[in-house]
Amino acid sequence: MDKKPLLILSALILNSEQLYLKQVVILSRHNVRTPLSKTLSQSSPKPWPKWNEKPGYLTPKGTLLEGFMGEYFYTWLHHENLLPQGCPSENDFYVYANTAQRTLASARSFVDNAFPRCNITVHHADSVDPIFNPVIHNTTSTFVQQALETMQNYMKNLHLNHSFDALEQILDYTQSEKCIKDHCCNLATDKNTAIVKPGTKPNINGPLKICKSAIDSFIMEYYEAFDMKNVAWGLLNTDEQWQSILDISYNYHNIIFNTTLLAKDISEPLIKYMTDIFLNKNEPKVALLMGHDANLYTVLNAMGFKPYSLKKQHEVTPVGGKIVFQKWSDNNTNDFLKIDYVYQSSEQMRNGMRLSMDNPPIFETLKLKHCKVHENGLCLWEDFKKLLLKL
Numbered sequence: 001m002d003k004k005p006l007l008i009l010s011a012l013i014l015n016s017e018q019l020y021l022k023q024v025v026i027l028s029r030h031n032v033r034t035p036l037s038k039t040l041s042q043s044s045p046k047p048w049p050k051w052n053e054k055p056g057y058l059t060p061k062g063t064l065l066e067g068f069m070g071e072y073f074y075t076w077l078h079h080e081n082l083l084p085q086g087c088p089s090e091n092d093f094y095v096y097a098n099t100a101q102r103t104l105a106s107a108r109s110f111v112d113n114a115f116p117r118c119n120i121t122v123h124h125a126d127s128v129d130p131i132f133n134p135v136i137h138n139t140t141s142t143f144v145q146q147a148l149e150t151m152q153n154y155m156k157n158l159h160l161n162h163s164f165d166a167l168e169q170i171l172d173y174t175q176s177e178k179c180i181k182d183h184c185c186n187l188a189t190d191k192n193t194a195i196v197k198p199g200t201k202p203n204i205n206g207p208l209k210i211c212k213s214a215i216d217s218f219i220m221e222y223y224e225a226f227d228m229k230n231v232a233w234g235l236l237n238t239d240e241q242w243q244s245i246l247d248i249s250y251n252y253h254n255i256i257f258n259t260t261l262l263a264k265d266i267s268e269p270l271i272k273y274m275t276d277i278f279l280n281k282n283e284p285k286v287a288l289l290m291g292h293d294a295n296l297y298t299v300l301n302a303m304g305f306k307p308y309s310l311k312k313q314h315e316v317t318p319v320g321g322k323i324v325f326q327k328w329s330d331n332n333t334n335d336f337l338k339i340d341y342v343y344q345s346s347e348q349m350r351n352g353m354r355l356s357m358d359n360p361p362i363f364e365t366l367k368l369k370h371c372k373v374h375e376n377g378l379c380l381w382e383d384f385k386k387l388l389l390k391l
């Protein structure tokens with residue numbers, strides 16, 4: 001049993017003074033969804049699982065797991081005296097989601113379980129929302145050239161041969177349509193092409209994308225609690241095997257979202273939105289922003305977080321995972337920042353375990369490179385403010 005979250009549940013202490021929680025901004029990734037790719041069948045001769053929902057939709061399991069998160073967050077934030085008992089006003093709790101079905105439905109499930117029968121409004125744009133849309137904004141050809149070079153340089157230095165081998169075995173890749181029809185038979189040597197177009201998401205065509213899409217399906221099959229013989233056709237059974245193939249996915253996301261040049265450009269509208277919440281006195285006590293892994297990746301990079309690792313999770317930005325920015329205060333008007341990655345372990349997800357004080361999600365404290373941590377993961381709110389104004 002992990003005891004750490006119990007400490008978090010009692011109020012924070014600094015220099016033996018009790019702190020109280022003043023404000024929370026939750027940047028969340030939607031929960032379990034169906035695989036995004038519509039071309040999976042080209043990468044393996046084996047049958048891919050059938051899902052009841054359309055590609056990229058939240059599954060009932062995702063709804064359940066996000067509901068558990070909602071229940072838990074209400075319990076925690078009420079316990080910390082930040083939220084009142086019962087239904088909150090929009091000054092207490094404000095929820096804003098991207099327009100994709102999976103983000104809207106995740107936000108809905110979170111609030112319906114956090115605040116049952118309160119009929120909380122999930123705010124969202126009417127069409128594509130520029131705040132969440134992870135696209136390239138800079139239209140200059142210099143930027144496009146720089147972005148392409150950045151991505152290409154990253155791709156030159158990959159060491160993924162073992163991972164590609166493992167995935168070729170799992171997929172039976174030499175028998176796939178990709179190999180037989182398109183003559184792309186070697187994941188390690190076939191060409192990857194970086195694509196950078198202002199107004200769209202950075203993209204990669206080639207084996208990295210094929211692999212990332214297959215791995216995405218395996219991860220969702222696992223969370224969805226398919227029988228292990230139906231997760232990657234029964235060929236992923238050890239942590240080492242998972243780690244090996246997930247390395248490809250990790251690098252794929254780093255190439256498109258985790259370089260400073262791209263991350264800063266892509267995340268700018270969202271960071272500006274978040275900065276307004278952090279700096280404006282009239283903002284809600286708690287804000288839930290429901291987006292995508294792209295949003296978390298780019299915000300983490302652009303704000304300058306130190307590397308972290310999430311225990312008991314295979315993913316680096318797990319579905320349903322939340323970066324939770326907390327403003328804590330002592331009673332002498334000193335404010336502090338604490339940031340935790342709050343997420344469900346792979347096992348909590350697969351087993352559909354309800355969260356509670358006794359079975360909390362995992363809290364992993366994150367650190368910013370430019371906000372010096374003093375004690376208990378806390379840095380000065382003033383330092384955070386300076387950092388935000390420089391972004």
Ligand SMILES: *[C@@H]1O[C@H](CO)[C@@H](O)[C@H](O)[C@H]1NC(C)=O
Pocket residue numbers: 119121
């Ligand atoms: C819920 O709120 C919406 C508007 O926010 C309103 O139209 C609807 O009637 C409400 N439903 C209930 C059951 O209160």
Ligand SMILES: *[C@@H]1O[C@H](CO)[C@@H](O)[C@H](O)[C@H]1NC(C)=O
Pocket residue numbers: 138139140142143146
């Ligand atoms: C666009 O990118 C160029 C090249 O990196 C840079 O000089 C310029 O400042 C960028 N423009 C904006 C608005 O960020």
Ligand SMILES: *[C@@H]1O[C@H](CO)[C@@H](O)[C@H](O)[C@H]1NC(C)=O
Pocket residue numbers: 158159160161188189
């Ligand atoms: C990966 O394998 C390919 C051949 O399949 C080889 O050309 C390349 O040098 C290998 N890369 C590394 C880093 O070992």
Ligand SMILES: *[C@@H]1O[C@H](CO)[C@@H](O)[C@H](O)[C@H]1NC(C)=O
Pocket residue numbers: 254258297300301307308316317
């Ligand atoms: C982003 O890249 C850095 C290395 O440049 C790495 O340490 C970090 O883990 C990456 N972040 C994510 C979320 O993958």
Ligand SMILES: *[C@@H]1O[C@H](CO)[C@@H](O)[C@H](O)[C@H]1NC(C)=O
Pocket residue numbers: 018020330331
């Ligand atoms: C500090 O102030 C808050 C808000 O005014 C109050 O709820 C809390 O009891 C105070 N804590 C201490 C230790 O005095």
